[in-house]
Amino acid sequence: MSAGPTTVHVVPVDDLIEHDSDGGDCPCGPNTEPVKRCSDGAVGWVVVHHSLDGREQSEL
Ligand SMILES: [Zn+2]
Numbered sequence: 001m002s003a004g005p006t007t008v009h010v011v012p013v014d015d016l017i018e019h020d021s022d023g024g025d026c027p028c029g030p031n032t033e034p035v036k037r038c039s040d041g042a043v044g045w046v047v048v049h050h051s052l053d054g055r056e057q058s059e060l
Helices: none
Strands: 006-012 031-035 043-048
Touching: none
Parallel strands: 006 043
Antiparallel strands: 031 043
16 A cells, blocks of 8 residues: 555647656656546556647637
């Protein structure tokens, strides 16, 4: 049973690079955001990785 915070990585599929979903030291410069789990109120982390193939550029 793990007592540490939960970390969930959101990684784009079929991206140009390989994302580091273990160390949190990814070249894409992911955003780490705190999230509260509804089930028990514990705070976890969501690491949102950025795709490098430009698919997100349209949102700017
Ligand atoms: Zn990444």
